[in-house]
Amino acid sequence: MRNTSTYTFENRDYWSSTEIRDPGCVFMPDSADKVAAAVSLFVKNECKFAIKGGGHSAIPQAANIDDGVLMAMKNMNKINIDFGNNRVRVEPGLTMGSIYAALDPHNLTAMVGRFENVGLGLIVGAGVSYRVNQEGFAIDNVLNYELVLANGTIVHANANQRSDLFRALKGGNNNFGVVVAVTLKTIKYDGKIFAGIVYHPESSLSAFSDLVYDYHTVQAVKDPLTHCLPQYGYNGTTNTTVAITTVVYNANVDRLPPIMRGWETTPYTSSTVRKRTYHELSFESNEGYPDRDVQEQRVFTVYADKKLYKDVWLAYRKWLEGYRHIPSLYGLHVVMPITPRAVQEGIKKGHNSLGLEDNGGKVLGILYFGLTISNIEDTPLVLPAHTAFVESMKRLAASRGLLHRYMMLTYSGWDQNVIEGYGPDNVARLLAVQAKYDPTHVFQRLVPGGQKLPGICAVNGWGSGTVVGRDGKLLGVEA
């Protein structure tokens, strides 16, 4: 209940301070049965609730709620490795780091996220792992979802049982039920990979942008064991940009292979690339992304294009500079590929809901725009302008015939119509699954947070509700 230490901690334990809300109480189940009993009770009483995994969504109210019940999954944190069948069952309160830490000692890994503290929300979104170029998204490597439905039953969804629901969950977010466990495929590795973070200075950024394009269209395509997470970080206080790239070769080697040499030859300031485990890498990747401040993010997808990549970054750099008077402003631009093989893995492993099959076999680029500011009072000044800027970049991409409709759910902004972006066939399929498993729209009406199915209810986010600061003080009520 309010004013208890558990309530206070859980209500503030979020990556973005925009997620700190004003729930009526916090419920922390430690078993699927307790989740099922709670959902039945909520439905019976028309009680609104939020489902929280690791609390890393930047969408206000995606995983928290005003007045309703905050159901935080943290106490559901068991991991069971099935060595004989190459699979691992994980519960939804686990973080990526804890999954890597459990698997690494057995020379096993699974397709989850890349950052230690991030939670399993991505398992109903997409999920970019260190091995995405080889294995496809995290959702494509789920073998079974265990889910509490709106009627309070616990069901399994997999390729053989409820395959319609199985596919819907691969991208369907919290629209169909509460995930109480997932079984993931495991793969063997040598216990060490060659990986670390490379920092490039502003003077290298033109060459860096070309290197990113080369990664998308050559390295990631020709050698699926490659992985990079290229990020431009702009610091408004110093008016400088540093490119921070997690560079990975997913094998126990002593050097990057020749195809990745550009990461060594483009002038950089420092590098931590060396042999290590996935858990060590996830830990280092998470440094620099503490829970703090106001986080806003937006995303869209393009067909990979060298000039567009550079133009968009330069335009974002200029836009960010215009707002550097805002205290602690930090801008992050991330450019991630979706290779044809990654898309094919999704098809091969039973299809997902993302609608990427129609990309004509081309490499796609996810363009992410993230903004960090310290004062929530500055949001009216900067966030609408940020939205307008990203929309202008979408128009630029469209004018060059390079815009793809997909928007990655896990990096999306609150008012981006992500699920519509999956395309009409997938939307129709998702709505049919909803009609079958949640005919009274419990997971829209009573779980209003996060990306919702189109046409059911307004998206919650900046548009409504109270805003509470990290100190618990009420900062305002949005219209």
Ligand SMILES: Cc1cc2nc3c(=O)[nH]c(=O)nc-3n(C[C@H](O)[C@H](O)[C@H](O)COP(=O)(O)OP(=O)(O)OC[C@H]3O[C@@H](n4cnc5c(N)ncnc54)[C@H](O)[C@@H]3O)c2cc1C
């Ligand atoms: C620092 C940082 C690093 C990141 N790194 C990666 C990365 O490497 N790869 C990647 O793909 N993404 C990454 N992301 C994005 C991340 O995948 C999304 O933010 C994801 O939604 C986080 O999941 P969570 O459980 O932590 O978040 P939450 O905010 O708790 O949940 C996100 C959404 O999922 C829903 N949800 C959570 N648990 C359940 C459940 N059990 N049942 C039903 N719905 C549920 C919530 O209701 C919410 O709407 C990163 C984000 C951050 C901030």
